Amino acid sequence: MEIYNNKDEYENDVKGRSFLPKGFKAGVVSLTFFPKEKKVDKPFPMNLSLILLDKKTDSFAGVFTKNSFPGHPIVHGRGVLGSEFVQGVLINNKISNVRCPGGLDTIDKILTGFSTEFGVDKNYMFSSSTGIIGWRLPEKEILEAVEKLPNVMQSETIFPVAKAIMTTDNFPKVRSVNIGEGRIVGIAKGAGMIEPNMATMLLFILTDIKIGREDLRPLFKRVIDKTFNRISIDSDQSTSDTGLIFSSNLVDGVSLPEFEKGLLEICSDLSEDVVRNGEGTAHVIEVKVKGVLNQKDGLLIGKAIVNAPLLKAAIYGNDPNLGRLLQAIGDVTGSEGINIDPDNITLKMGDFTLYEKGAFVLNEELELQLFSYLKERAFNEKSIGYPEHRNNVKIVVDLHSGQEEVTVFGSDLSYEYVRENADYRS
16 A cells, blocks of 8 residues: 655655656756736746657557547647657647647647757657647747757656646656566656546556557557546546557567556556546545446446546545435436346445445444545545545445446545636636
C-alpha cells in the first residue's frame, strides 16, 4: 500500500520511477502570454514540453477521443498515425487548441519552427495540448520558447514533463516497469472532464523494448480498453483525450505477453492515479461487476454506478445511502435491456454484504460499520500536491448470471469539484 505524508515524500518516490528508457530525451521550458480572448492584469503561465527519440521509429501507436468536436492536435495526430516514422511529441498545457480559429495552421508553424531548431522532419512529430477550450495558442511566445528547448534536453528523467503537463492536476503521475534489460515508463495528465473513450486526458508511454508496429497497435488498444476506458470522474468525455506510445526498439528478448503484462500494469496504475487525482476527489470508488454474460454489460453497469450523481454525493458525505446504488443498477439494466433477476443479485461494500436474496440486509450496526468504512477511505479533496493513500471504496455487484467480470474506477462528488469548475477560468 502506497502511503504518503507530504508532497516531498511522494515526489521523491515518483522520481524513482521516472528514469527514461534508452533512446529518449525530454525537456521543459516555461513561458508567459496574454490571451487574446480575455483581458487580464498579468500574463498567464504555460509550459512547453518535448519528448524526443534519438532516432525516428516506425514502432508507435495512438488512440484519441471519440468526441465529435476533436481538438486540432487530435485532427493533426490522426494524420501523423499514418506516417512511416515518428520521432516524438511537443506538448503544451494551459490552452487545449480546440476549435479555435487557425488551430491547425498554428500547429504547422510551431512544428516548422521546431524542425528548424532540431533538424527533425515536422511530419514526424505529434502535437498535444491541454487546458482551456476555444482559446488560440500564443504562437509567437511558443516559437520563442521552442528556441530554448535544445538547451534543456536530457536523457535521465521524464519527471519534469509529468509536472509540466499538469493543469488542474493535484500531483504528477508516473509509472514504470523493468522487463529484462528493457523498460517501459508512462506519464498521464488528467483531473477533470474525465471519462476517456479513446480511445482533458493525456497519456504518453515510452519504451526501449523492441516491438513491431503491427503488434503494438492492437496491443495498445487492448490495454487502453481494459484500463483508461474503464474510469470516470465526471462522465464528461474530453475533446482532447490522447494516448501515445513510442518504442526506440533498442532492447531485444522480451516476449509479447511479457510486454503486454507490463504495459497493462502501468496503464492500470496510471488510470487509477488519474481518478485519485480527480478535481475535488475525496474517495476513489472501485466497482467490480461479476457474474455478467459479457464485458459490455459489465462495463455499462460499472460506469452507471460510478457516474450516478446521488451515489457519488452520498459517498463523499460518508453516507451509506444504498438505495442510490440499487437505483443506479436498476436504471441502467432496465434502460439498456440487460436481463437481471432482482432476487438473485448480491451487493457488497468492502467485506459487508448489503443485499442478497431480493432484499437489503441493513441494520443499525451495519449502518455504523459502513459509515466508518467510508470515512476510513476518505482523503483530503483539497489540492495538497500528493495522494495520501490508495484505499478505495470497493463495491461488488454479482448478477450470478454469467462468467464475465469487469472492474471500473470512479470518484465521489464533492463541494471542491463544484468550486474548481465554477472558478476554472475566473
